[in-house]
Amino acid sequence: MRINANYLRLEDSYLFSSIAKKVAAYQKEHPEREILRLGIGDVTLPLCDASVAAMASAVREMGTEQGFHGYGPEQGYGFLRMAIAQYYQSRGVLLTPDEIFVSDGAKSDLGNFPDILSLDNTVWIPDPVYPAYVDSNIMSGRKIQYLDANPENHFLPMPVRNRKMDIIYLCSPNNPTGAVYDREQLRQWVDYALANGAILLFDAAYEAFIREPDLPGSIYEIEGAKKCAVEFCSMSKTAGFTGTRCGYTVVPRELIYEGASLNALWLRRQTTKFNGVAYIVQRGAEAAFSPEGRRQCKRKIDYYMENARIISNDLDEMGIRYTGGRNSPYIWMTCPCGRSSWEYFDLLLNRAGIVGTPGSGFGANGEGFFRLSAFGKRENVEKAMERMKTRM
Amino acid sequence: MRINANYLRLEDSYLFSSIAKKVAAYQKEHPEREILRLGIGDVTLPLCDASVAAMASAVREMGTEQGFHGYGPEQGYGFLRMAIAQYYQSRGVLLTPDEIFVSDGAKSDLGNFPDILSLDNTVWIPDPVYPAYVDSNIMSGRKIQYLDANPENHFLPMPVRNRKMDIIYLCSPNNPTGAVYDREQLRQWVDYALANGAILLFDAAYEAFIREPDLPGSIYEIEGAKKCAVEFCSMSKTAGFTGTRCGYTVVPRELIYEGASLNALWLRRQTTKFNGVAYIVQRGAEAAFSPEGRRQCKRKIDYYMENARIISNDLDEMGIRYTGGRNSPYIWMTCPCGRSSWEYFDLLLNRAGIVGTPGSGFGANGEGFFRLSAFGKRENVEKAMERMKTRM
Numbered sequence: 103m104r105i106n107a108n109y110l111r112l113e114d115s116y117l118f119s120s121i122a123k124k125v126a127a128y129q130k131e132h133p134e135r136e137i138l139r140l141g142i143g144d145v146t147l148p149l150c151d152a153s154v155a156a157m158a159s160a161v162r163e164m165g166t167e168q169g170f171h172g173y174g175p176e177q178g179y180g181f182l183r184m185a186i187a188q189y190y191q192s193r194g195v196l197l198t199p200d201e202i203f204v205s206d207g208a209k210s211d212l213g214n215f216p217d218i219l220s221l222d223n224t225v226w227i228p229d230p231v232y233p234a235y236v237d238s239n240i241m242s243g244r245k246i247q248y249l250d251a252n253p254e255n256h257f258l259p260m261p262v263r264n265r266k267m268d269i270i271y272l273c274s275p276n277n278p279t280g281a282v283y284d285r286e287q288l289r290q291w292v293d294y295a296l297a298n299g300a301i302l303l304f305d306a307a308y309e310a311f312i313r314e315p316d317l318p319g320s321i322y323e324i325e326g327a328k329k330c331a332v333e334f335c336s337m338s339k340t341a342g343f344t345g346t347r348c349g350y351t352v353v354p355r356e357l358i359y360e361g362a363s364l365n366a367l368w369l370r371r372q373t374t375k376f377n378g379v380a381y382i383v384q385r386g387a388e389a390a391f392s393p394e395g396r397r398q399c400k401r402k403i404d405y406y407m408e409n410a411r412i413i414s415n416d417l418d419e420m421g422i423r424y425t426g427g428r429n430s431p432y433i434w435m436t437c438p439c440g441r442s443s444w445e446y447f448d449l450l451l452n453r454a455g456i457v458g459t460p461g462s463g464f465g466a467n468g469e470g471f472f473r474l475s476a477f478g479k480r481e482n483v484e485k486a487m488e489r490m491k492t493r494m
Numbered sequence: 495m496r497i498n499a500n501y502l503r504l505e506d507s508y509l510f511s512s513i514a515k516k517v518a519a520y521q522k523e524h525p526e527r528e529i530l531r532l533g534i535g536d537v538t539l540p541l542c543d544a545s546v547a548a549m550a551s552a553v554r555e556m557g558t559e560q561g562f563h564g565y566g567p568e569q570g571y572g573f574l575r576m577a578i579a580q581y582y583q584s585r586g587v588l589l590t591p592d593e594i595f596v597s598d599g600a601k602s603d604l605g606n607f608p609d610i611l612s613l614d615n616t617v618w619i620p621d622p623v624y625p626a627y628v629d630s631n632i633m634s635g636r637k638i639q640y641l642d643a644n645p646e647n648h649f650l651p652m653p654v655r656n657r658k659m660d661i662i663y664l665c666s667p668n669n670p671t672g673a674v675y676d677r678e679q680l681r682q683w684v685d686y687a688l689a690n691g692a693i694l695l696f697d698a699a700y701e702a703f704i705r706e707p708d709l710p711g712s713i714y715e716i717e718g719a720k721k722c723a724v725e726f727c728s729m730s731k732t733a734g735f736t737g738t739r740c741g742y743t744v745v746p747r748e749l750i751y752e753g754a755s756l757n758a759l760w761l762r763r764q765t766t767k768f769n770g771v772a773y774i775v776q777r778g779a780e781a782a783f784s785p786e787g788r789r790q791c792k793r794k795i796d797y798y799m800e801n802a803r804i805i806s807n808d809l810d811e812m813g814i815r816y817t818g819g820r821n822s823p824y825i826w827m828t829c830p831c832g833r834s835s836w837e838y839f840d841l842l843l844n845r846a847g848i849v850g851t852p853g854s855g856f857g858a859n860g861e862g863f864f865r866l867s868a869f870g871k872r873e874n875v876e877k878a879m880e881r882m883k884t885r886m
Binding site for chain 2: 104106107109110112142144145146148149151154157158161164165166167170171173206207209210213218219220222223234237238241268269300342344346347349359364367374375376377378379381382
């Protein structure tokens with residue numbers, strides 16, 4: 103029996119585990135010092151009341167003969183897919199529930215979706231980027247090319263006419279850079295994909311953080327996108343579901359390649375290799391899309407965006423350049439004094455006890471940059487920025 | 495962009511959807527008749543009280559700042575992996591928690607595990623078989639060979655010395671045939687795998703239904719198995735988690751192929767392409783492994799096994815031959831009068847309003863056989879067997 107040798111080409115250590123090791127070593131050396139975490143993008147506020155109430159009720163149901171739910175549809179219950187379709191409708195995008203696939207989160211689907219696409223396709227991935235796009239495609243042995251994102255293009259790479267791209271990952275609002283494509287830029291991507299038979303894998307996990315109403319939160323706000331784009335969404339950040347696990351992927355029925363419906367192929371993939379999301383969790387997710395749930399989630403997002411405002415203002419005050427923070431929970435700053443990402447990581451940890459994420463962990467173009475996240479508790483964010491202003 | 499053409503080689507309709515269509519058509523024609531389902535293997539009893547209480551408490555935690563849980567380890571929380579390790583220990587198998595990977599169920603892991611194995615391997619799959627093994631390997635384009643299971647070998651295929659097998663799926667207690675390997679038979683499989691560098695993918699989803707203490711419930715009860723076998727387990731049937739979604743896969747640290755640790759490769763796969771199971775669900779699963787939870791789950795399993803006894807006794811009375819039912823919730827019967835599986839399906843539905851599963855849906859060797867499941871409610875099982883005795 104032979105192993106998949108592609109796995110041996112993966113880089114040894116994962117970004118966040120390297121950070122965890124450095125932080126543990128620092129904490130061991132300085133047990134008395136308080137560490138403030140602006141690193142990994144995990145949320146800190148509890149689930150909204152509507153979701154908690156709905157899940158409590160679903161748990162009670164599962165303990166009764168009448169209310170018990172066994173196997174559900176792998177692609178998600180109709181009640182949740184309908185709620186998600188209504189959420190899209192409220193933003194001007196019409197989808198039918200059978201175009202929506204409920205999953206345990208965007209990361210799984212972003213990594214697994216290429217299962218239904220040929221191994222011969224060339225995959226284009228922005229650099230810097232969320233590491234899972236790259237790793238999952240290394241595992242399958244696909245040829246990977248990078249789309250340079252840098253200060254010149256405001257970290258928003260655009261299509262180049264003479265390049266033949268098959269599969270293109272886009273993420274907007276972007277993780278890690280916080281940059282957001284505008285309507286005209288996304289239109290160019292859609293036009294490119296339609297003209298070249300390419301597919302866009304659009305990661306919209308952070309759409310709920312967009313504040314400027316003119317910026318598109320869904321690729322389907324662009325005409326023609328249903329013929330060339332899959333959209334991956336997450337409830338992790340929008341409804342605090344990082345530990346509750348629920349996301350959804352939109353595969354329009356109009357997506358036809360080589361005569362095959364990607365919607366049908368993905369349904370087949372999911373019913374064969376995925377078990378679906380717990381009934382209890384889907385009830386919690388449905389509640390987060392109710393009018394009351396949306397109001398409650400919005401208040402939590404507002405809280406995080408106020409953190410982002412505080413961080414941005416203080417960086418402005420310190421004269422540090424950055425992107426993001428206005429329509430995204432991430433602030434992507436230039437490391438001061440030309441420092442490398444890991445140099446700045448060590449300095450920030452040792453001088454100020456602050457943990458951030460080195461930009462180089464997201465790709466070669468991330469070198470010299472640093473990611474701060476707005477998901478902390480207010481007092482910690484304020485304390486961290488105060489330390490940054492006084493100790494750095 | 496090209497699609498994965500392997501998907502076009504999948505058979506068009508899935509077994510259970512064909513059944514659902516036939517049942518819907520029958521119900522439409524005879525809206526007054528009561529249908530009794532002994533078909534798809536879904537449980538009917540509610541979750542045990544221990545799991546319900548633990549999940550209710552976890553839901554409350556998730557609504558508070560102090561109790562909120564964000565991202566957890568993709569491979570499962572330590573508390574659950576420890577509980578599973580203790581469950582194994584109680585059955586004489588020593589595992590460390592880092593050899594256990596919590597998942598959303600066995601089907602996902604059975605389909606995804608080959609991700610870390612080369613596409614060049616030949617996969618050997620019993621026939622008849624749970625369809626997901628076959629479909630997931632067709633999707634990846636692996637060469638599939640079948641291991642004949644038939645009345646001659648009591649539906650328990652054994653290794654053949656001169657065959658070169660790389661990846662071998664085994665399922666015991668078997669779905670669909672209910673047959674169970676004994677210790678000596680599994681020892682032969684382990685010896686074959688060790689001698690030939692093969693890997694056994696051992697599906698133990700039904701281990702809790704074994705009643706005869708001499709029959710092995712885990713492949714690791716066989717010496718040497720940790721060097722050549724992965725074990726896939728499910729809480730779907732043992733704790734009623736079909737709608738709650740939790741399973742676990744054991745990848746021993748001693749599993750080394752071509753110098754690579756499969757434990758390390760699988761950890762990398764799961765952290766990249768899987769999001770982990772909801773905290774709430776993991777607390778429910780942990781409770782099912784507590785002494786009280788195990789007692790409660792055992793009572794439910796006893797209930798189903800009493801159904802199996804009733805079905806078996808009545809088949810004996812009717813002079814119908816079958817395997818299973820004694821250490822398995824499935825009864826695999828020979829279709830009377832030499833009927834084909836679908837002929838018998840139609841006859842049983844039309845004459846008695848009973849839905850079972852045609853054996854041919856599980857593979858060519860299933861033709862002429864029929865699967866009954868013991869997961870129904872007692873009164874329905876009794877009513878169904880009464881109808882079978884009087885109308886068939």
